[in-house]
Amino acid sequence: MSATGAALTQVTQEQSRRRVAYYYDSNIGNYYYGQGHVMKPHRIRMTHHLLLNYGIYRDLEVYRPFPASFDEMTRFHSEEYMTFLKTATPDNLKLYNKQMLKFNVGEDCPLFDGLYEFCQLSSGGSLAAAVKLNKQKADIAINWMGGLHHAKKSEASGFCYTNDIVLGILELLKYHKRVLYVDIDVHHGDGVEEAFYTTDRVMTVSFHKYGEFFPGTGDLKDVGAGKGRYYSLNVPLRDGVTDESYQSIFKPVMTRVMDRFQPSAVVLQCGADSLNGDRLGPFNLTLRGHGECVKFFRSYNIPLMMVGGGGYTPRNVARCWTYETALAVDKDIPDELPYNDYFEYFGPNYRLHIDPSNATNDNSSDYLKKLQENVVQNLEKLTFAPSVQMHPTPDDAILCLNDTSLNQDMANPDVRLHPSIMDGVTQDPGEFYDGETEGDDRRNEHNAKRAAEGGGDDAAKRARNDN
Amino acid sequence: MDPRDSDLPDHPEDPYPPADQQVPPPADEDAEDFVEDEHEEDDEATLDEEEAMLEDDDDELDDLEAEADMDIEELRKKYGYGAPAPSEDEPGISSVADEAEEEEEEELEVPFNNEVIMQQQHQFTSKIAIESAANNYFGVAENNEAEEEDVDYEPPEKKEFQIRVDPLLYQAAVPESIEGVTPSAEAAEHPAGTLLWAPREDLPDESLNRFVHEWKARRHGVETDETKIDSRDDEDALYALLSSAYSTDAAAAHFPFEKANEFKRTCDGESKPFTTEEMAAFETGFKDNYKNFRVIREHFVPSRTHGELINYYYHWKMSSRFNELFRQRQMRKDFMTEVMDQMESTKRRRVEPSSTTTSSSSTVVERGHSPDGAPSTVIHSENYDDEVEYEDPLAGAGDEPPVDVWAAPPPPQIEQPTESA
Numbered sequence: 001m002s003a004t005g006a007a008l009t010q011v012t013q014e015q016s017r018r019r020v021a022y023y024y025d026s027n028i029g030n031y032y033y034g035q036g037h038v039m040k041p042h043r044i045r046m047t048h049h050l051l052l053n054y055g056i057y058r059d060l061e062v063y064r065p066f067p068a069s070f071d072e073m074t075r076f077h078s079e080e081y082m083t084f085l086k087t088a089t090p091d092n093l094k095l096y097n098k099q100m101l102k103f104n105v106g107e108d109c110p111l112f113d114g115l116y117e118f119c120q121l122s123s124g125g126s127l128a129a130a131v132k133l134n135k136q137k138a139d140i141a142i143n144w145m146g147g148l149h150h151a152k153k154s155e156a157s158g159f160c161y162t163n164d165i166v167l168g169i170l171e172l173l174k175y176h177k178r179v180l181y182v183d184i185d186v187h188h189g190d191g192v193e194e195a196f197y198t199t200d201r202v203m204t205v206s207f208h209k210y211g212e213f214f215p216g217t218g219d220l221k222d223v224g225a226g227k228g229r230y231y232s233l234n235v236p237l238r239d240g241v242t243d244e245s246y247q248s249i250f251k252p253v254m255t256r257v258m259d260r261f262q263p264s265a266v267v268l269q270c271g272a273d274s275l276n277g278d279r280l281g282p283f284n285l286t287l288r289g290h291g292e293c294v295k296f297f298r299s300y301n302i303p304l305m306m307v308g309g310g311g312y313t314p315r316n317v318a319r320c321w322t323y324e325t326a327l328a329v330d331k332d333i334p335d336e337l338p339y340n341d342y343f344e345y346f347g348p349n350y351r352l353h354i355d356p357s358n359a360t361n362d363n364s365s366d367y368l369k370k371l372q373e374n375v376v377q378n379l380e381k382l383t384f385a386p387s388v389q390m391h392p393t394p395d396d397a398i399l400c401l402n403d404t405s406l407n408q409d410m411a412n413p414d415v416r417l418h419p420s421i422m423d424g425v426t427q428d429p430g431e432f433y434d435g436e437t438e439g440d441d442r443r444n445e446h447n448a449k450r451a452a453e454g455g456g457d458d459a460a461k462r463a464r465n466d467n
Numbered sequence: 468m469d470p471r472d473s474d475l476p477d478h479p480e481d482p483y484p485p486a487d488q489q490v491p492p493p494a495d496e497d498a499e500d501f502v503e504d505e506h507e508e509d510d511e512a513t514l515d516e517e518e519a520m521l522e523d524d525d526d527e528l529d530d531l532e533a534e535a536d537m538d539i540e541e542l543r544k545k546y547g548y549g550a551p552a553p554s555e556d557e558p559g560i561s562s563v564a565d566e567a568e569e570e571e572e573e574e575l576e577v578p579f580n581n582e583v584i585m586q587q588q589h590q591f592t593s594k595i596a597i598e599s600a601a602n603n604y605f606g607v608a609e610n611n612e613a614e615e616e617d618v619d620y621e622p623p624e625k626k627e628f629q630i631r632v633d634p635l636l637y638q639a640a641v642p643e644s645i646e647g648v649t650p651s652a653e654a655a656e657h658p659a660g661t662l663l664w665a666p667r668e669d670l671p672d673e674s675l676n677r678f679v680h681e682w683k684a685r686r687h688g689v690e691t692d693e694t695k696i697d698s699r700d701d702e703d704a705l706y707a708l709l710s711s712a713y714s715t716d717a718a719a720a721h722f723p724f725e726k727a728n729e730f731k732r733t734c735d736g737e738s739k740p741f742t743t744e745e746m747a748a749f750e751t752g753f754k755d756n757y758k759n760f761r762v763i764r765e766h767f768v769p770s771r772t773h774g775e776l777i778n779y780y781y782h783w784k785m786s787s788r789f790n791e792l793f794r795q796r797q798m799r800k801d802f803m804t805e806v807m808d809q810m811e812s813t814k815r816r817r818v819e820p821s822s823t824t825t826s827s828s829s830t831v832v833e834r835g836h837s838p839d840g841a842p843s844t845v846i847h848s849e850n851y852d853d854e855v856e857y858e859d860p861l862a863g864a865g866d867e868p869p870v871d872v873w874a875a876p877p878p879p880q881i882e883q884p885t886e887s888a
Contacts, residue, residue, distance in 0.1 A: 052699065114774065222630055
């Protein structure tokens with residue numbers, strides 16, 4: 001009895017365990033957008049210190065990612081724009097007046113010291129995270145340096161310069177037929193939506209405040225275009241949304257999306273500006289409501305990439321992302337914050353969780369119900385799991401492609417493969433054709449040997465000949 | 468869309484975006500004027516920009532053509548004239564007024580804790596739903612005294628709030644199907660990065676705790692106290708353990724440990740602790756330039772990189788040295804608070820309850836077209852403007868967490884921010 005119990009627990013533990021890779025570069029905290037700017041990369045360092053001092057760090061596979069290269073970033077961004085980011089600095093800014101206007105760099109998105117490095121780090125983390133998931137070396141990959149979802153192909157926007165999410169998804173698309181992007185930032189994830197607006201391989205779902213709010217896009221009616229029609233989903237919400245009302249629409253909608261779209265990888269943008277007390281966001285979520293979204297995707301056992309994003313009350317951002325990292329590794333952490341380098345920032349209560357405010361929730365249950373109906377209607381129009389009958393499922397494809405011998409079989413026989421591949425190839429002793437080694441008459445030798453060993457060989461030979 | 472404000476059917480949502488925050492769309496005639504205004508003193512740059520505008524004329528013609536074919540509803544949507552929302556007017560307004568008063572009082576108590584002000588302002592603006600935020604991340608959070616004069620200023624054409632479709636200009640290139648993974652594709656993959664730690668199942672937590680604790684204590688020159696062992700991690704110690712194939716003994720031989728995640732890009736070589744002179748120079752620079760680290764670095768602490776200064780700043784801000792500086796400022800500010808109290812009480816008498824025009828200096832009301840001129844709202848926003856004028860730079864552009872320096876326990880004096888993050 002007790003043995004069965006133990007076995008059962010073990011099974012559940014096995015199921016709930018996830019290999020979590022975490023990407024962080026300490027330099028990220030040393031960039032400063034400028035005086036009075038609400039975006040503070042320092043919040044990522046605060047998160048990191050909480051992870052260390054909570055002892056969550058030891059459960060993570062920690063990487064310091066290599067910065068993304070120019071070429072990698074131009075997989076999405078235009079070369080002209082990236083060249084501008086690379087060359088313009090606060091010192092020579094006068095030379096770039098024209099470009100600054102064109103690329104929307106200046107006000108919301110200032111040109112600060114080390115801007116290009118900053119972009120490289122944030123994009124490098126998401127790229128490395130995507131590669132890790134592609135290689136199936138981790139179940140969850142986290143990059144709090146990323147999540148800059150407003151950046152456009154040739155334009156900075158909303159504190160974002162390079163769109164690490166788009167770069168990461170493009171990388172995931174090399175191995176995954178369909179990728180789902182979910183955005184729980186208080187702002188609409190317009191950069192990612194725009195990038196994948198016309199494709200059916202990426203579905204973008206964004207829950208955001210809509211109406212007189214940055215960036216102004218994200219209407220319920222925007223559903224994608226061309227082939228990507230109905231592959232963009234927007235859930236516009238109003239001020240003061242609480243944990244309960246948020247989850248009352250998040251869960252049913254996302255369950256349906258997962259059923260219908262059947263993604264093989266998910267990217268979750270965990271913008272923390274949807275929390276209560278954010279300097280820009282008018283929502284009223286707590287860590288629990290926000291983290292519920294992480295739990296939701298964790299429960300599906302498919303590769304999950306978690307990235308950061310907005311969040312303009314640094315102490316709450318650090319709290320939120322620490323909590324969500326703990327959820328990813330499934331570790332219970334106490335409410336009392338451990339002492340850390342930035343402990344004073346968490347006063348006056350020095351606790352992990354934040355309380356909701358009693359702000360009015362402008363999202364009535366009627367409104368949410370109607371919204372859900374509309375969203376589901378859009379979802380119904382989606383072609384069920386596109387192209388699924390035509391192609392092998394993504395999982396099979398990966399297994400197939402990872403098997404190097406199959407890869408060789410499929411290779412063009414007229415092209416000599418690289419020595420690094422062929423060096424490892426030895427001829428199977430059971431091969432019955434005249435190969436390059438013809439002349440030493442290994443075939444007969446071999447047959448004689450097998451015959452001496454006994455039966456079964458003839459049958460095998462016949463089977464091969466049949467083929 | 469806030470129901471309290473968007474319910475006025477005859478009141479299109481045309482914001483007066485903060486003049487110098489609005490980045491106009493390039494192919495925009497109005498924007499041209501607007502740019503000229505902003506860079507009046509720099510004629511050459513302006514010419515360049517004009518040329519840039521002219522180059523984009525083709526697009527504009529196309530756009531206009533496209534617009535001619537649109538139906539009126541689409542056009543309205545394109546230019547941000549949303550459909551009117553259902554009305555739930557009255558209760559909303561009165562509660563806003565009440566809360567605004569409450570906030571006003573709070574604000575007077577801690578007038579210089581700028582973070583608080585920013586927060587309140589944020590709540591406040593979101594409550595009365597000023598119709599401007601859509602074009603700018605900050606919304607109204609950053610006030611501009613300059614724009615107060617621009618009552619007649621026509622806002623530049625509103626940015627299109629639509630996802631743009633053009634595979635070359637806006638969309639990512641997505642291959643139709645999964646690419647065959649060839650050796651060249653593998654090579655083009657982003658490298659995994661430097662592994663700093665990987666968890667291992669057979670390594671018990673206790674031994675890990677002891678290992679980390681021992682080396683942390685040794686680094687700080689403290690005796691190892693067996694009773695205080697906790698589960699806090701030290702990335703350098705764990706990195707050493709990983710490098711020594713999880714053998715605690717082998718790792719111990721490498722003490723002092725290599726920094727696992729050092730500032731490689733934002734500092735030159737190893738980040739050494741600040742010397743007393745550097746600290747003093749930083750503080751002098753900070754007093755005059757506030758958080759303009761660029762200037763501070765150039766003129767006060769040239770021995771440090773920009774990144775080091777920022778790192779130091781975040782430690783220093785919570786140290787007793789900063790508190791001291793802050794207190795000196797605070798004393799000066801107490802006097803200013805009194806002056807402001809007086810000014811405000813006179814203003815309260817002056818403002819007519821039903822008129823919004825008296826408050827033409829108030830950006831908030833101006834932009835918000837507050838429906839019935841909610842009087843307390845007007846006063847509130849004016850107070851705010853006053854505060855901005857009197858604001859002492861040290862009180863902060865308020866972009867830091869509102870740590871209540873008075874309520875918080877005295878923070879330990881951090882003089883050596885050598886952390887490796």
